[in-house]
Amino acid sequence: MLLEVRSVTKKFGGLIAISNFSFVLEKGIMTSLIGPNGAGKTTLFNIINGIYPPTSGSIIFDGKDITGLKPNKIARSGIGRTFQTPRLFNEFTTLKNVISAAIYGGGIRDIREAKKRGIELLDFVGLEKKKDVLAKNLLATEKKYLELARALAIRPKLLLLDELFAGLGESDTSNAINLLFKIKNDMGITIFMIEHNIKAVMKISEKVIVIHHGEKIAEGVPKDVAQNPEVIKAYLGEEYA
Numbered sequence: 001m002l003l004e005v006r007s008v009t010k011k012f013g014g015l016i017a018i019s020n021f022s023f024v025l026e027k028g029i030m031t032s033l034i035g036p037n038g039a040g041k042t043t044l045f046n047i048i049n050g051i052y053p054p055t056s057g058s059i060i061f062d063g064k065d066i067t068g069l070k071p072n073k074i075a076r077s078g079i080g081r082t083f084q085t086p087r088l089f090n091e092f093t094t095l096k097n098v099i100s101a102a103i104y105g106g107g108i109r110d111i112r113e114a115k116k117r118g119i120e121l122l123d124f125v126g127l128e129k130k131k132d133v134l135a136k137n138l139l140a141t142e143k144k145y146l147e148l149a150r151a152l153a154i155r156p157k158l159l160l161l162d163e164l165f166a167g168l169g170e171s172d173t174s175n176a177i178n179l180l181f182k183i184k185n186d187m188g189i190t191i192f193m194i195e196h197n198i199k200a201v202m203k204i205s206e207k208v209i210v211i212h213h214g215e216k217i218a219e220g221v222p223k224d225v226a227q228n229p230e231v232i233k234a235y236l237g238e239e240y241a
Contacts, residue, residue: 002027002158002190003048008057010040010047010214017043019214021057025158030184030191032201032222035211036235041194042084044211045160049081050074062157075105080156080189084163086147090136094127095119097135098149105154121149125179141172152183159183161193165200173197177204198236202226210235 003025010018018040025031033041046052048059050071058067066074075081089097098118099111108114122128125145130138135146144164151159164180165173177200183189195201201208201222208225210218212234218225225231 001025002062003192004060005044005048006058006060008044008047008054008059010043010052011055017214018047018054021211021214021216023209023216023219025190025192027157027190028184028188029206030180030204031193031207031209032205033192033194033209033211034196034198034201034235039211040214041211042162043214045081045162045194048074049079049160072105075154075156076107078155078157079160080105080151080154080158081160082144082147082151082162082164084166086143088135088143088146088150090134092135093132094122094135094138094146094149095131097146098122098153101150101153105150107154117153118149121152122146124152124182125149126175141168144168148179152187152189156189158190158192161191161195163194163196165195165197173200180204 001024005021005023008018008021021044035041047054050069053068058065061077061079066077089100095118098121099114102108102114102117108117122131125148127142127145130142138146164176168176180191184191205222208222209216210225210231217234218228218231226236
């Protein structure tokens with residue numbers, strides 16, 4: 001067991017965004033979190049990586065209670081994160097973006113080692129030719145790949161991906177899927193992703209968790225989840241039955 005979310009609830013004033021939510025992520029199992037817009041998916045990620053403290057409940061990662069820790073400490077404990085809209089240093093080059101993550105998130109103190117790590121990761125995500133380009137001048141899809149490289153630079157045990165496939169064409173989606181398999185199988189990093197691309201979810205996920213109105217309504221292997229009447233009604237629609 002790598003991550004355990006125990007009865008987590010998050011309230012914003014009178015709004016209950018996450019309600020008594022529990023699940024376990026096992027090491028090496030690619031898991032997807034799906035559900036309608038506004039269901040609480042990103043809020044749950046924000047709780048896991050420390051942007052929001054839970055109102056109640058706890059987060060156990062790699063055997064340690066990380067509930068309420070700040071994002072920088074959670075990152076250094078081994079949880080990497082991407083966002084729906086990439087959060088980059090726009091005035092830095094792509095290489096400097098990755099170097100900064102390797103130093104401040106990955107704990108690399110030697111600038112030469114950090115640069116080497118940055119070049120390796122830019123090559124991995126296909127941005128090696130853009131290493132000297134300012135992040136603000138990258139295409140939208142390239143910014144997604146750069147943020148992925150930054151998340152990998154901290155050498156995570158767990159990688160949280162928030163809608164990596166959003167806005168990607170068929171070719172880029174296929175490339176992203178291949179990258180995820182390499183991250184999982186070659187780097188040994190466990191992946192937990194929020195995704196609306198259901199075809200991709202069903203293709204690569206080993207487990208799917210479904211959230212609706214802040215509550216877990218299903219959990220299991222993709223085939224079983226796709227046939228769950230409550231999930232079909234709340235999110236998938238009959239075509240996935």
